[in-house]
Amino acid sequence: MAGAADQGVRIGLSVVVMTLKDRKAVVLTTQAEDGARVLPFGPFDPARDRTFERALRxxxxxxxGFRLGFVEQLYTFGDAGRGGASTPGRQRDVSVGYLALTSDAAEGQTHDARWDAVLDVFPWEDRRTPGADLQQALVDGLTHWAGGDDRRWARARALFALSPEHRWNEERVLERYELLYEARLVEEAWRDAGQTPPDAAPPLPGMTMGSDHRRILATGLGRLRSKLKYRPVLFDLTPNVFTLSELQAAAEAVSGLTLHKQNFRRGVERTGLVEPTGRLSSATGGRPAELFRFKGVDPQTGAAPGLSLPAQR
Incomplete structure (x- = not known):
């Protein structure tokens, strides 16, 4: 049997580094040799690198120029035919993806590193101000793809909440991206097939990424949205002190949802995750708002709940 090297397989490590900037969820990207925006990515050398995480950092x-804090493994990505992996003579990438969160939105130290808005990559994931043109293009594209196949249309309706009986599930980011890829409604699907999309049916808007990195980012965003509800990960993205309005804006930036103000605040109070600092902020330009800080995990049990996301209907 041929070994990994004979098959042209390269093991790489990629990381989704997310934070908040100007009330937007942003991801750290760099530039590939072909000019595409990509996640920080590098090869793993078993002869040189002692651990995946050390090589990643x-x-x-x-x-x-960015130093990672806490990271967790997301998934291993290696499907044939994705990201150009099936191109003759090209190595097939098997990528181990990681998720890292930070409250440091400083610019990178290298010229091509930057923070990109996550919802510019997946505009259909922003349910706060849905654009009519985008929604119509989405429905038209999915209708054309489904054709007369009831199972396809049922899948599209469920994932994108296209009918009243279906509720939007903000965690299913990857499943929605996978469906759009299958339906050839994203640029990467045409690129990976070595084809050009027709002018009459262009892909949906959204920042394309090199290789399979938009898929990896979709996995990271879905994981983060899920973790919001059972772990206090939102505080890994926020500064040390914040107003409750700023905390709500952070939750909305990640979830892509407009949250009910009073219900969100009641939910925060019930968790006991925050405490007042005794100081006020006048940064809003209106009436000074009370500043809070994250209390941390329970010193006895190590437990700390997540936050509820009471979306407005």
Missing amino acids: DFVTEQT
Whole structure:
């Protein structure tokens, strides 16, 4: 049996580094040799690198000037035919993806590292101000793809909440992207097939990414949205002190939902996750707002709940 090297397989590490900037969820990207925006990515060398995580930290700092804090493994990506992997003579990438959160939105130290708005990559994931043109293009594209196949149309309706009996599930980011890829409604599907989309049916808007990195980012965003509800990860993205309005804006930026103000605040109070600092903020320009801070996990049990996301209907 041929070994990995004979098959042209390359093991790489990629990381979704997310934070908040100007009340937007943003992701750290760099530039590939072909000019495409990509996640920080580097090869794993078994002869040189002692662990995946150590290699990850080293090349992220080298590529972007950014030093990672806490990271967790997301998934291993290696499907044939994705990201050009089926191109003759080209190595097939098997990428181990990671998720990292930070409250540091400083610019990268290298010229091509930058923070990109996550919802500019997946505009259909922003349910706060849905654009009529985007929604119509989405419905038209999915209708054309489904044709007369009831199972396809049922899947599209459920994932994108296209009918009243279906509720939008903000966690299913990857499933929605996978469906759009299958329906050839994203640029990467045409690129990976070595084809050009027809002028009459262009892909949906959204920042394209090199290789399979939009898929990896979709996985990271879905994981983060899920974790919001059972772990206090939102505080990994926020500054040390904040107003409750700023905390709500952070939750909305990640979830893509407009949250009910009073219900969100009641939910925060019930968790006991925050405490007042005794100080006020006048940054809003209106009436000074009370500043809060994250209390941390329970010192006895180590437990800390997540936050409810009471979306407005």
